[in-house]
Amino acid sequence: VATTTRRPPSRADLRRQRIEAAVNYPLDWLEERSGLIGGVRYFLFRKVPGDTNWMQTLGSASLTAFLVQAITGAILAMYYKPTPGDAYSSIQNITDQVFMGWLVRGMHRWGASVFIILMFLHMGRVFLFGAYKYPRELNWIVGVLILVMGMMEGFTGYLLPWDQTAYWATVVGINLNGTAPFLGPWLAQFLRGSQEIGADTLTRFYALHMLLIPGAIIGLIVLHLYLVIRLGVTSPPWSKDAAGMEPAETNGTGTLRPGLTRPVARGPLGNGPVGPGGGRD
Amino acid sequence: LNHEPMADQEDLHDEQHLPPPTLWPIGFAIGVAVLLVGLIINPLWIATIGGAIALVFGVLWARDATSELRGRPLVIEPERRDLVEAGAGEVGPPATAGGDAMPHPEPGERFPRSKFLEGSTLGLGALIGGVITVPVAGFAVLPAFLDQKRHRVDLGPIDALKEGQWYVATFTVDPAQGEVSRRTAFIRNNGTAAAGGKQVPSFTIISNRCAHLGCPVQANGPSGQILGLPTVKEKTKNGPVTFSPTVPAGFGCPCHGGQYDTEGNRTAGPPVRALDRYGFEIVDGRLILLSTYSVSHVDGSGAQAKIHKYKEVGPGEHVDGPEQLFYPLNPPHH
Numbered sequence: 220v221a222t223t224t225r226r227p228p229s230r231a232d233l234r235r236q237r238i239e240a241a242v243n244y245p246l247d248w249l250e251e252r253s254g255l256i257g258g259v260r261y262f263l264f265r266k267v268p269g270d271t272n273w274m275q276t277l278g279s280a281s282l283t284a285f286l287v288q289a290i291t292g293a294i295l296a297m298y299y300k301p302t303p304g305d306a307y308s309s310i311q312n313i314t315d316q317v318f319m320g321w322l323v324r325g326m327h328r329w330g331a332s333v334f335i336i337l338m339f340l341h342m343g344r345v346f347l348f349g350a351y352k353y354p355r356e357l358n359w360i361v362g363v364l365i366l367v368m369g370m371m372e373g374f375t376g377y378l379l380p381w382d383q384t385a386y387w388a389t390v391v392g393i394n395l396n397g398t399a400p401f402l403g404p405w406l407a408q409f410l411r412g413s414q415e416i417g418a419d420t421l422t423r424f425y426a427l428h429m430l431l432i433p434g435a436i437i438g439l440i441v442l443h444l445y446l447v448i449r450l451g452v453t454s455p456p457w458s459k460d461a462a463g464m465e466p467a468e469t470n471g472t473g474t475l476r477p478g479l480t481r482p483v484a485r486g487p488l489g490n491g492p493v494g495p496g497g498g499r500d
Numbered sequence: 501l502n503h504e505p506m507a508d509q510e511d512l513h514d515e516q517h518l519p520p521p522t523l524w525p526i527g528f529a530i531g532v533a534v535l536l537v538g539l540i541i542n543p544l545w546i547a548t549i550g551g552a553i554a555l556v557f558g559v560l561w562a563r564d565a566t567s568e569l570r571g572r573p574l575v576i577e578p579e580r581r582d583l584v585e586a587g588a589g590e591v592g593p594p595a596t597a598g599g600d601a602m603p604h605p606e607p608g609e610r611f612p613r614s615k616f617l618e619g620s621t622l623g624l625g626a627l628i629g630g631v632i633t634v635p636v637a638g639f640a641v642l643p644a645f646l647d648q649k650r651h652r653v654d655l656g657p658i659d660a661l662k663e664g665q666w667y668v669a670t671f672t673v674d675p676a677q678g679e680v681s682r683r684t685a686f687i688r689n690n691g692t693a694a695a696g697g698k699q700v701p702s703f704t705i706i707s708n709r710c711a712h713l714g715c716p717v718q719a720n721g722p723s724g725q726i727l728g729l730p731t732v733k734e735k736t737k738n739g740p741v742t743f744s745p746t747v748p749a750g751f752g753c754p755c756h757g758g759q760y761d762t763e764g765n766r767t768a769g770p771p772v773r774a775l776d777r778y779g780f781e782i783v784d785g786r787l788i789l790l791s792t793y794s795v796s797h798v799d800g801s802g803a804q805a806k807i808h809k810y811k812e813v814g815p816g817e818h819v820d821g822p823e824q825l826f827y828p829l830n831p832p833h834h
Contacts, residue, residue, distance in 0.1 A: 240569050303678060303680040304678065387715055394815045397816060398817060401826065404827060404830050408644050413643075413648060414833050415673075418677060
């Protein structure tokens with residue numbers, strides 16, 4: 220009915236069209252050359268179960284905490300000096316002299332605990348929702364690796380202020396590793412960089428803390444998110460809806476897999492509900 | 501961004517989306533170059549001229565680039581091509597109908613070309629990766645284990661240490677490393693002991709590294725000036741050495757409560773063996789500390805002590821009993 224009467228576009232319509240075109244032009248330019256816009260749109264507007272819970276934001280919260288650590292850490296590295304003679308005084312300088320240094324250091328220091336706590340809460344949520352079950356076991360494993368890497372960040376970062384607490388806590392931590400059977404003594408000596416804690420220990424902890432381990436964490440987070448997007452989000456265990464599936468999307472025939480969490484993937488190679496062809500084929 | 505992504509995609513592929521050819525960027529670049537040069541040689545005139553050129557050409561370029569958006573498509577002379585290619589006007593076969601780009605391997609062929617390429621790509625990649633990884637990994641791991649220096653620490657003349665008196669000695673093991681190599685030992689001059697038919701000086705030198713997890717053990721008892729005894733200070737080639745007198749009833753660790761008697765035997769708490777000891781020798785009447793060694797336990801005391809020695813191992817490692825089997829191989833140690 221509406222299509223039969225076609226009035227000429229008004230000036231306001233034309234202006235709106237032009238603004239739209241002007242906004243879309245750079246986005247289309249980028250999309251045509253990279254597909255990034257479509258990718259981001261796919262990521263942001265992918266379908267999730269209607270009854271997802273606030274608890275399911277803990278993963279994003281952990282990611283945010285990690286990003287805060289990465290950014291504040293990179294800025295702290297501009298002032299920190301990883302040598303036995305300068306480390307403590309450079310921390311004092313950051314805290315007392317550099318403009319807002321106390322804030323950035325405080326964010327990094329307290330954010331470290333926040334990151335670990337959020338990862339544990341996220342892990343608890345995944346466990347209690349049963350979201351680690353088929354086909355998401357691999358993502359649980361990746362998540363555990365991220366947690367372990369996060370702990371290693373805590374251990375290596377603790378030494379860097381190079382005060383008495385830092386020094387002796389690291390002595391105990393390294394020797395604790397050293398008591399592991401068979402390879403423990405070798406691991407401890409690798410961590411120390413020699414048979415005694417010294418300048419080499421500080422610099423290698425610094426390199427581990429700000430380059431190697433964060434790099435590994437970033438890689439693991441990318442893998443973690445890829446699997447989240449590929450496999451879709453689980454419903455809470457109390458959900459009565461089919462997870463991630465509108466009734467129409469079951470194609471009239473599909474009875475979903477029974478089970479606590481009703482994974483949305485249809486098989487080992489299946490995509491999520493909005494993956495290529497997922498739910499519509 | 502509420503338009504349909506799929507429709508968008510089709511649009512993009514249906515029409516040519518190349519920007520129309522334009523010469524304005526060249527003028528714009530010249531203008532920028534003149535501007536930058538002008539900033540150095542004559543900011544007032546040449547830079548202004550350059551800025552003006554850049555501005556004019558930039559505006560022209562922007563007009564060109566956005567002409568499509570502003571609804572006035574640029575009229576471009578269509579490219580003419582009079583030569584007609586062979587097969588012009590015919591519709592090509594669909595991609596699925598043609599033959600394969602690469603011939604299939606003959607049945608029974610064991611090493612087709614594709615296999616060779618696949619193998620050589622992976623093999624070369626692995627080789628390059630290995631060539632890079634091996635030295636880097638070696639650099640990362642091996643220095644911690646190779647060339648571990650032995651230290652000899654000169655603590656000064658033995659006459660300065662009163663016989664029968666305990667001292668808390670602090671000294672620098674490696675002056676090049678500075679304060680971070682400062683160590684503490686508990687030293688008692690035992691006088692002399694018979695060895696090999698003659699009397700030699702005897703010292704009890706106990707490391708303060710707890711045999712639990714390496715915290716610094718303290719003397720349980722008064723130390724320092726309260727005793728009314730002089731603190732001995734020496735200058736040696738290892739830097740300043742301090743001997744602070746103490747009267748310990750034993751040694752205790754502040755971290756997890758490990759307790760030891762004055763011979764370093766464990767009396768309570770989590771440590772798994774006695775405190776380590778320093779080897780020593782007397783050269784020209786001076787006390788020279790050698791490397792540490794581990795001790796399971798000590799029978800007797802002072803000059804008559806029988807020390808059950810073991811190679812130096814880390815804190816928390818058993819040197820005797822069945823648990824020693826957990827540590828069959830220890831890294832090289834001085």
